[in-house]
Every structure is written in structure tokens, then in C-alpha cells.
Amino acid sequence: MALRADDVMPAPVRCAIYVRKSTEKGLDQEFTSLDAQREACEAYIASQRFDGWVALPDRYDDPGFSGGNMERPGLKRLIADIKSGRVNMVVVYKIDRISRSLLDFARLMELFEQYNVSFTSITQQISTNTAMGKLLMNILLSFAEFEREISGERVRDKVAAAKRKGKYMGGTLPYGYDLDRERHKLMVNLEESKIVRHVFKRFTEVSSGLTVAKELNAKGITTKSWITNKGDLRPGGTWDTQHIYRLLNNRTYIGETVHKDQSYPGEHESIVSKALWDNVHSILDNPNGRKKNQPARTVPAPLKGVIRCGHCDRAMTGTYTKKGSKTYRYYVCTKASRNGYDVCPVRSVPASEIEDAVIGQLRAVFRSPEMIAQTFREAQSLESQGLAQLRDDISELKADISSLRASLDGLSETDEDYWTTRRLIDEKKDLSSTKTHELHVLQSNLLTENDVIDDLTTLDPVWNELFPAEQQRIVGLLVDKVVVNTDGLDIRIRAHGLHSLVTELTDTHSTNSERI
DSSP states (O other), X not given: OOOOGGGSOOOOEEEEXXXXXXXXXXXXXXXXXXXXXXXXXXXXXXXXXXXTEEEOSOOEEEXXXXXXXXXXXXXXXXXXXXXXXXXXXXXXXXXXXHOSOHHHHHHHHHHHHHTTOXXXXXTTTEETTSHHHHHHHHHHHHHHHHHHHHHHHHHHHHHHHHHHTTOOOOSSOOTTEEEETTTTEEEEOHHHHHHHHHHHHHHHHHOOHHHHHHHHHHTTOOSOOEEOTTSOEEOOOOOOHHHHHHHHTOGGGGTEEEETTEEEEOSSOOSSOHHHHXXXXXXXXXXXXXXXXXXXXXXXOTTTTTEEETTTTEEEEEEEEEETTEEEEEEEEHHHHHHOGGGOSSOEEEHHHHHHHXXXXXXXXXXXXXXXXXXXXXXHHXXXXXXXXXXXXXHHHHHHHHHHHHHHTTOOTTSHHHHHHHHHHHHXXXXXXXXXXXXXXXXXXXXXXXXXXXXXXXXXXXXXXXXXXXHHHHHHHHEEEEEEETTEEEEEEOTTHHHHHHHHHHHHHHHHHHHO
């Protein structure tokens, strides 16, 4: 017996139900908001069963996750199943359940379209199966994103208003205080507050954060330990200079709250008197004092970013000392700087000696026939690539001009498209002329091996005349790492560092030739 047309069952549409809730509140109940969303989606899918809709048993749930980003485990599982071809339709309770970001939503729609997956919001009766549905979906999502931004502004305004009233709004709990969780207020910790006052007073005596940190560590005093909201213990650790200077600059200790560099009287009690605070900051702000043990930025440090302590595997930073009118530069291990020189056998090294050794290696590179030959080959390769790219660009522009000229045949001068096309032709002709000029300049000024020799050997004698920033830039191009050990140096030259230098030499050579 033949089947009638209306007896033919449609192909099954496998529907994945995605549900989300922003907060974890109420998720411990027997029937949650996620369950309610899923039930509503299942009922809607059942109503479409004559069109072949079938709800997949897999759960794509994101309890306690924001819709403002894509970092959600349930959503990631859904995307993976879409890519594997297991999903034909994504069904949600409301559009903002899947995303509150217009950009993220647009990306999801591109993904759905790529894998031929439809999308339906059951309460808004919107589906991507129709053009009108797509338009309404984007409009609704725009409003959802606007609402999210407005909510964010309200939260920020609320925080600012609360801080202006001196309220504690969370964050890292400062040493010397405990949190009264019921009143959400900072309470003075009597034992820790004594340590805070000791740090301030001791700093006025020694003017050294490192000395204060070492003394605290010697006494077995640790940094702040606390218990999280989940009951996990976060134990304190050893003190270093960053801990000390962060404490000395925290206005919480004089009874203030800070919001965007503005201070307001706080609800909490102060630990340090204003007079002691001012005394400490007169030392910190004294340019001739030991301000924050901070390396000077006014002295050159061309090895910055490439020099490391081999013992501690830490970066080394430039610093200096003055004796009379003379300035002595050093590179110091950051671990030794924070925790004291006794923790690192390398400690610090004279800057000029290390730099002379590195520059000596670079000068040998500049003079090496092998390096000069390699540089010349790199230059030739770069020039060949440049010539080929210019020729391709010119050919493409000529083809565009021909095509545009052909399109003018069917247009009248009274048509707006005629003059738009003429303008495009003129713009492309100008660009083609510029590219042709660049091609002729490059062809007439190709580098020779002697040019490369001149460029590299010229860089050698003028090294000491370069600005510190220029020296540091060239070192960064050519030097991979300088490792300082107690028994010597390990200088590692970048294998392809000259490639970048050649690019600049080639550009400079071409520019100078063009000017001539």
C-alpha cells in the first residue's frame, strides 16, 4: 500500500536545551530555576513534535555563570556537540540565557549558521528560521546588553557612593584588620595592629623596607593569613620589600578609604597616627633617601629585559649608587633586592663590566665574515620579497582599473555610480603610481655585500654615541639572554636577530638613497 504525502514523517530535529542562572542562590532547592527553564523548553519542543522536534537527553546547564562571556562549561559542551553534528536546534527560555553580549551572540549565530543549526527562544517566539526572527533577536539582545551595562554602572556607582561614606567594599583584607562579616566592617586585630605600628616606627629609624622585612622574618612573623568564605585557610608567608612598601602606602591605617585616588574618612578605626604617617612619607618622598628601594630610571640599563640571575633564575634590574659626584651603576637580582643579599650569591654585578662583555660579543658578530654573509643573504631575501609584493600589488591595481573602466560603458554621466566609479579609478591610479615609484627606487638601490659590511661596521664604532634607549633596542634584537652566574657569564645571541636588524638597515638604505 502506498503512503500518502501527509503520512511521511519529517526528518527528526534534534533539539539541545540550554539553561543558565547567573547566581548560585536557590540552586540547593529540590526544584530550581534551571529545572523550570528546562521543563518549559521540553513542553515547547513537544508541541512541535509534528515538525520532527525531539529533545536531546543531554543537559547543557550553567548554574551560577554570567552571560557576559563565553567561559561556561555547559555552553562549551553545547558548542562541542554542535561541531560534532549531534545538534540541529538550540532551544532557550529567553535569549539572554545564552548570552548578554551582542558580540558573543553574533559569534554564536555565525557558529550556528556554519553548522546549519537553528535557534529558538520559546518565551519570545523568535526563531532564526525567519529573517524577521533574526532581526527581532538582535534588537532584543541589544536591549539585554544595554540593561547589563546599565546594571554595571549602577553597581560601580553604588561602590563609589559606599566608599565616599567610608564603607569597606571588599578586596584583600589589610594586615592589622579582621572582617566583621555580619556588619561587613573592618575591625582592628590587636596583635597585628602592633606589628603595623612597629613597621611604621621602625621605618622612620632605618629608612629601609628590606631591613624591616628581614627583621620581621627573623622573628617568625608572617604576612596576613585569613579564612575564605568557603572556609579555606590562606596562610601567611615571608615579608619582602613589596609587602612593606604596600603597607606603608595603605591609607586604611590612618582611618581612610580610597576610591580612584580620592580619600574619604572611613567607618573603621585607624591604627597609625597622622603624624607618624606624615613622618614615614616624608622619608618615602625624599628623592635623596631610599625611596621604595626602587631602581633609578634616569641611568642607562641597555641589558634590561635580557639579563638574569643564574642562581635564582630571576630578572636583574638596573640600579645605582652615588659617591660624591660619581655614579656607579649595577645590575641587581630582584630576589636579592626584595629579600636581602644573603639569599643570593650573585647579588649584584657592576653594569659597565657586564655591558662591555656583551658589547664585545656583538662587535665580534658585526665583524664576522660568516655573519656578514648571512646578513647579506637575509637582505637579498627581504628585497626579493619586497619586489615580488610590489609587482603583485601593481598587477592587482591595474586589473581593478581595467574592470572599473569596463563598468563605465553601461553608465551615463548623469548617474551617481558613474562619478563614484571614476573617483575609484583615479584613487587606484594614484596608488599604482606610488607603488611603481617604490618599485623603481627599490630596484635601483639594491643592497650589495659591501653595503651590508659598511652598515654593520659603522654600527660598531658609533655604539657608545647611541642613546641608551637605542642601545637597549639593538641589544633586544640581537641578544636572547645574558645569564649571570657566580663563576662567569652565559651570553646567548639570537640566531635570527640580524634578520630584524637587516630589515631596518634595508629600509634606512632605501630611504636615504631616495632622498639623494
